[in-house]
Amino acid sequence: MTTPQWVKDLKPAAPQGSELLEQERSKSKINVDTLSAFLHSREGLARKRRVLKILENDKVFNKEQNYFAGRIDRFETALARAKKLRQLVIRHGWDNDDRMVANELISEPGPYGLHESMFLITLRDQGSPEQHERFLKQAEKYKYIGCYAQTELGHGSNVRGLETTATWNTEDQTFTIDSPTLTASKWWIGSLGRTANHAVVMAQLIINGKSHGPHPFVVQIRDMSTHEPLKDIHIGDIGPKFGYNTMDNGFLLFNKVKVPHISMLARHSRVDPKTNKYVKPSSPSLVFGTLTWVRSTIVMQAGGVLARGVTIATRYCAFQDRDAPSDAGGENQVLNYTTVQIRLLPLLATTFALHFTGKAMMALYGASQKKMSQDVGKVGGPERGAGPEETHSGSDLLADLHATSCGLKSLASYTAVEGLEVCRRACGGHGYSSFSGIGSWYADYLPTATWEGDNYMLTQQVARYLLKSARSVLKGNEPSNDTTAILANFLARQDQGAAFDVLGNDADIVAAYAWRSAFLTFEALKHRDEQKKAWNDLLVDFYRLSRAHSQYMVVKNFYETLQSPPSDLDPETLGVLHKLFRLYALHTLESEASEFYTSSAVTVRQIQLARTSAVMKLLQDIRPHAVRLVDSWDFPDWQLDSSLGRYDGKVYEDMFHRASELNPLNRITVDPYPDSPTLFKKNEAGALKPKL
Secondary structure: OOOOHHHHOOOOOOOOHHHHHHHHHHOOOOOHHHHHHHHHOHHHHHHHHHHHHHHHOOHHHOOOOOOOOOHHHHHHHHHHHHHHHHHHHHHHOOOHHHHHHHHHHHOOOOOOHHHHHHHHHHHHHHOOHHHHHHHHHHHHOOOOOOOEEOOEOOEOOOHHHOOOEEEEEOOOOEEEEEOOOHHHOEEEEOOOOOOOOEEEEEEEEEEOOEEEEEEEEEEEOEOOOOOOEOOOEEEEEOOOOOOOOOOOOEEEEEOOEEEEHHHEOOOOOEEEOOOOEEEOEOOHHHHHHHHHHHHHHHHHHHHHHHHHHHHHHHHHHOOEOOOOOHHHOOOOEHHHOHHHHHHHHHHHHHHHHHHHHHHHHHHHHHHHHHHHHHOOOOEOOOOOOOOOOOOOOOOHHHHHHHHHHHHHHHHHHHHHHHHHHHHHHHOHHHHHOHHHOOHHHHHHHHHHHOOOOOOOOHHHHHHHHHHHHHHHHHOOOOOOOHHHHHHHHHHHHOOOOOOOOOOOOHHHHHHHHHHHHHHHHHHHHHHHHHOOOOOHHHHHHHHHHHHHHHHHHHHHHHHHHHHOOOOOOOHHHHHHHHHHHHHHHHHHHHHOHHHHHHOOOOOHHHHHHHHHHHHHHHHHHHHHHHHHHHHOOOOOHHHHOOOOOOOOOOHHHHHHHHHHHHOHHHHEEEOOOOOOOOOEEEEOHHHHOOOO
């Protein structure tokens, strides 16, 4: 179907979208360039421009058919893009940051995704120098293309319950990798279905009939020439999913497959081939270091993930409500409705809160890695306990990192997932179109709430850490970190009561969040230690405790970031950021009002004023800056791939162009009559398929 010229000549009814967005940007004096640099750095912005120019000019990255292609076509295109991207890395001498920016711009899961993240990270962080030489070098050259095989058909968050086994054979000093049950099948493993030829397999290490818990093993799974599965290995793709369909998530079963001694990654623990004894890691948590890295990365990315949806919804809601009744004063910009503002503007504030928290999370991870590198070679220490309250041994920094990554991963991914759906709904009927750019982004991000630790299950890890910290404080031990400091402060002041001016003092807002977290910690400890309540009976309390403590960390990081802003951030922009801080903190406080009141952190009157006065006033103050604030996230139209979120406001023109000219279904002429055996009279849909 060819679009007639008279259709192409039609324009949307006035006012034009470009005019509305221009008006919006003129209302605010926020310096978008400076704020963008604050968020991403000048170097990061320049990197994005440089990489974007290369991607835009390569036909394999053309996104015109992204929303129309089926599963196999999408995977074929994604594989072509992954290969081309690797070629570009070599041709242009890109470093890892360049490659990551390219992946963010392409904005789809690719078949090399798990190879470039968890596989390489695990080899690098948990392999010995000998294993780096044997496995890592080949993996970095993309000769060994790998994945991280942990989750099983019958086991997700319960890592210790994995059924895949790795049995040490003393006679020939090998391991036998086996899947003794159907539920031992590795499942959901990204890059495994059709792409990987190697896997890091998490399996129960068994020596002389005794299990020493899950450990990582590097296993070749496909022939290096034919790419067919090796003998006694069964592999495949698990099928279509809610989203993420450009990734070949796979299954994997072993039938007593032998691998050499070098296959067990041995930086932190190993089997001594001379004595056939197990050499323990200095901390059991070191074995799961890859998961900590992934969780930290999820926290780092959550702000930007949500910001895409907020950018699209904010720009589109700057358009006029063409359905407004005449008795309501005629057409009004959708973003002027307070019922829209209360949904979008707190999310806008949340994007900044999560972004600054993500930076702090990665800084903590970096500090932990530095300490671990200093401790390489240390072995020994207690076995992993089986009790529900066993905490990770090792340094306070490792324990803090583990708990922080668990809590913030749970909160950040939950917030981003829920927020994206709010953004989609705020776009009205057009939000349901794939062309909005939100639906597919939401579907691809959605599994983040489950993988690398279910968001509810992870909160138990936070609770264990907080209970242990509270016991330490009660024993009179000196505070060793921020967590024990706020717990000690609560104990010292609880008889005096709290008096936090959350409506007039930003520091007091942070203190109120700390107070609530400490109160809930000691309440949970009382239920557990004094009242002897069963662990399962406290899971809901632990979830709320983890959420409260994580929200405290988000508020604290947002506040501390604004205490030392860059010198070139002008006073007006900084002032708006402070209002965003208060909006996030007070809107969240209002949403969690019962806990703040029960802990005596705030009064009923303060909660009422936060709801009826402070938050509503902040919405009014931030509203004129909304479009410039989302502009500062610096999403190119090519990256967003959204009709509704276009920077230039040409929403309706773009939607019609995609529907009329890019839609393959409109290249098909059907035979609609039931008495005719013909289905398609003419099918020219293939003409739009991209040439790879």
